[in-house]
Amino acid sequence: KAGVTQTPRYLIKTRGQQVTLSCSPISGHRSVSWYQQTPGQGLQFLFEYFSETQRNKGNFPGRFSGRQFSNSRSEMNVSTLELGDSALYLCASSLRLGTSGGELFFGEGSRLTVL
Amino acid sequence: AQKVTQAQTEISVVEKEDVTLDCVYETRDTTYYLFWYKQPPSGELVFLIRRNSFDEQNEISGRYSWNFQKSTSSFNFTITASQVVDSAVYFCALSYLNYGGSQGNLIFGKGTKLSVKP
Numbered sequence: 001k002a003g004v005t006q007t008p009r010y011l012i013k014t015r016g017q018q019v020t021l022s023c024s025p026i027s028g029h030r031s032v033s034w035y036q037q038t039p040g041q042g043l044q045f046l047f048e049y050f051s052e053t054q055r056n057k058g059n060f061p062g063r064f065s066g067r068q069f070s071n072s073r074s075e076m077n078v079s080t081l082e083l084g085d086s087a088l089y090l091c092a093s094s095l096r097l098g099t100s101g102g103e104l105f106f107g108e109g110s111r112l113t114v115l
Numbered sequence: 116a117q118k119v120t121q122a123q124t125e126i127s128v129v130e131k132e133d134v135t136l137d138c139v140y141e142t143r144d145t146t147y148y149l150f151w152y153k154q155p156p157s158g159e160l161v162f163l164i165r166r167n168s169f170d171e172q173n174e175i176s177g178r179y180s181w182n183f184q185k186s187t188s189s190f191n192f193t194i195t196a197s198q199v200v201d202s203a204v205y206f207c208a209l210s211y212l213n214y215g216g217s218q219g220n221l222i223f224g225k226g227t228k229l230s231v232k233p
Contacts, residue, residue: 045220103162
């Protein structure tokens with residue numbers, strides 16, 4: 001079956017702009033999580049959505065937001081971009097909420113560069 | 116607070132050598148999960164193993180084996196007879212029971228970059 005699909009794979013923005021990233025989970029998966037990966041901070045949890053509701057949130061400013069649609073597809077948005085937002089943004093899907101249901105399946109990520 | 120430490124930033128070995136990747140975790144929870152993921156250059160994280168805090172049995176899967184020791188809060192990963200295809204960044208991660216009663220998000224270590232030379 002198809003894996004987790006993230007679009008776009010690469011994008012370049014300038015400071016102050018906003019960006020929207022998309023994630024299509026594996027068919028049948030209802031949970032979508034987002035992680036940010038940077039060389040300095042490593043992999044950090046952003047938020048998790050399950051059944052269109054945010055269930056868990058990491059320690060990121062309000063500029064980072066997300067949503068989930070009825071078909072489980074998810075988007076995350078970053079407003080007023082800063083240089084430090086340059087990162088690989090990874091989406092993961094799973095059958096159930098959190099990690100109790102087993103493994104998280106990750107996409108290949110969206111690499112954002114902020115100039 | 117929960118924390119995962121992978122002290123080895125980079126390891127380089129020659130093909131067919133055995134290599135062990137160290138992982139030390141900190142948590143005050145009694146119920147938690149430990150994971151290992153592999154990240155090849157393409158970027159996606161590939162799940163390798165999940166172990167719950169009540170199961171200290173070692174596990175072997177082909178050339179991979181894992182040693183979980185609660186007494187030392189360690190969950191080490193060994194690759195036997197390494198191959199060039201094993202070259203990747205390996206992450207150890209921890210998840211804990213959150214207030215909602217479900218296992219929460221993953222807390223990752225900084226990763227260990229493994230290079231296997233032919």
